[in-house]
Amino acid sequence: MFASRATHVELSGIRRMFEGAPSGAINLGLGEPDFQPPAHILEALERAVRGGMNKYGPTGGLPELREAIAERLSKHTKVKPEEVLVTTGATEGLAATMQSLVDRGDEVLTPDPGFVLFAPHITLASGTPVFYKVRPEDAFHPRIPELHELVTPKTKAIIVNSPANPTGGVFDKKTIRGIVEVAEDNDLVIISDEVYEPFVYEGRHETFLGTYDKVVYVNSFSKLFSMTGWRLGFLSAPKEFVKTIAKISYYFIACPPTPTQFAVLAGLRGPQDFVVQMVKEFGRRREIVVDALNKIKGFECPWPKGAFYAFPSFRFDMASEALAMKILKAGVICTPGSAFGPGGEGHLRFSYANSRENLVKGMEIVGSVADSLA
Numbered sequence: 001m002f003a004s005r006a007t008h009v010e011l012s013g014i015r016r017m018f019e020g021a022p023s024g025a026i027n028l029g030l031g032e033p034d035f036q037p038p039a040h041i042l043e044a045l046e047r048a049v050r051g052g053m054n055k056y057g058p059t060g061g062l063p064e065l066r067e068a069i070a071e072r073l074s075k076h077t078k079v080k081p082e083e084v085l086v087t088t089g090a091t092e093g094l095a096a097t098m099q100s101l102v103d104r105g106d107e108v109l110t111p112d113p114g115f116v117l118f119a120p121h122i123t124l125a126s127g128t129p130v131f132y133k134v135r136p137e138d139a140f141h142p143r144i145p146e147l148h149e150l151v152t153p154k155t156k157a158i159i160v161n162s163p164a165n166p167t168g169g170v171f172d173k174k175t176i177r178g179i180v181e182v183a184e185d186n187d188l189v190i191i192s193d194e195v196y197e198p199f200v201y202e203g204r205h206e207t208f209l210g211t212y213d214k215v216v217y218v219n220s221f222s223k224l225f226s227m228t229g230w231r232l233g234f235l236s237a238p239k240e241f242v243k244t245i246a247k248i249s250y251y252f253i254a255c256p257p258t259p260t261q262f263a264v265l266a267g268l269r270g271p272q273d274f275v276v277q278m279v280k281e282f283g284r285r286r287e288i289v290v291d292a293l294n295k296i297k298g299f300e301c302p303w304p305k306g307a308f309y310a311f312p313s314f315r316f317d318m319a320s321e322a323l324a325m326k327i328l329k330a331g332v333i334c335t336p337g338s339a340f341g342p343g344g345e346g347h348l349r350f351s352y353a354n355s356r357e358n359l360v361k362g363m364e365i366v367g368s369v370a371d372s373l374a
């Protein structure tokens with residue numbers, strides 16, 4: 001009955017874990033900040049809704065928001081409003097980009113382990129995901145010679161993600177230069193997911209924006225303003241890319257939601273101390289979780305440089321899904337590494353988007369599960 005594309009993608013492993021959770025479990029599976037958006041943004045949303053801004057808007061987003069985003073991005077490289085598209089979260093931005101670029105049989109390079117939507121988005125566009133490895137011993141950067149080897153005449157694009165989910169890897173300039181060279185040599189589009197841009201704890205965020213003339217830079221307000229449920233993101237690319245992606249986007253969503261765009265505009269124009277405080281708090285939580293994991297026998301956790309996930313490897317003789325299930329039954333939700341691709345096996349992902357108190361408690365529970373397995 002169903003189309004093959006509907007049966008070729010599976011329910012995300014992350015969602016599966018939520019569905020099996022006992023009540024009262026400490027949730028370290030979350031991919032969203034546990035804060036509420038700041039008051040001035042909430043007030044702007046209320047003003048918009050009460051002021052009648054409840055109708056369809058332009059497919060590309062409100063002109064004043066595109067302008068504000070272009071201005072913000074211009075700290076990296078000069079960006080014009082027509083090189084910006086407002087999307088229904090990075091999710092829709094990534095999906096519409098893939099639908100715009102990929103033909104049947106095209107190959108797209110994507111990280112392994114990598115964010116759960118990347119490979120299914122390629123599959124849904126009738127393309128073939130080709131995984132490139134990122135490894136703890138390389139700080140989760142790709143090996144550039146391996147990328148060169150994976151390129152074939154069918155390769156259309158490469159997806160990159162820094163800071164990365166689930167690994168916490170953050171690319172340096174050298175890695176970015178290497179990836180751009182691979183793209184230039186083979187005429188590939190770079191699709192760069194930078195939704196964790198503000199969440200960097202060591203070094204600094206380096207962007208792909210402005211490094212090459214075929215970059216689709218994808219970002220989101222979800223994590224930046226802690227508003228994952230408002231479904232607003234944006235992308236920036238050369239004008240002709242934006243035109244085509246907007247055309248596809250129209251057939252999926254007609255337009256991004258209007259009232260939340262007004263709220264986000266207030267967020268961009270208002271004080272940014274909320275973001276600074278949030279990232280500071282995540283930095284403290286990172287220390288709690290990584291320190292605790294490295295004290296548990298059987299776990300080894302590299303320091304994530306960005307995002308808000310710890311991605312330890314484990315030495316127990318079982319699959320990550322079985323270990324995650326044991327931990328779940330003991331009262332902590334985490335995500336099996338295998339949910340992020342074959343290269344994630346042997347790892348678990350713990351989100352530190354939870355209170356310090358819950359993180360301490362959660363790590364004690366993980367420790368007692370590990371003791372019971374030793």
Ligand SMILES: Cc1ncc(COP(=O)(O)O)c(C=O)c1O
Pocket residue numbers: 031088089090091092115161164165193195219220221222228232233
């Ligand atoms: C790497 C990455 N990209 C994109 C998204 C989706 O973000 P949005 O809420 O903007 O759709 C997520 C969400 O967890 C993510 O981790």
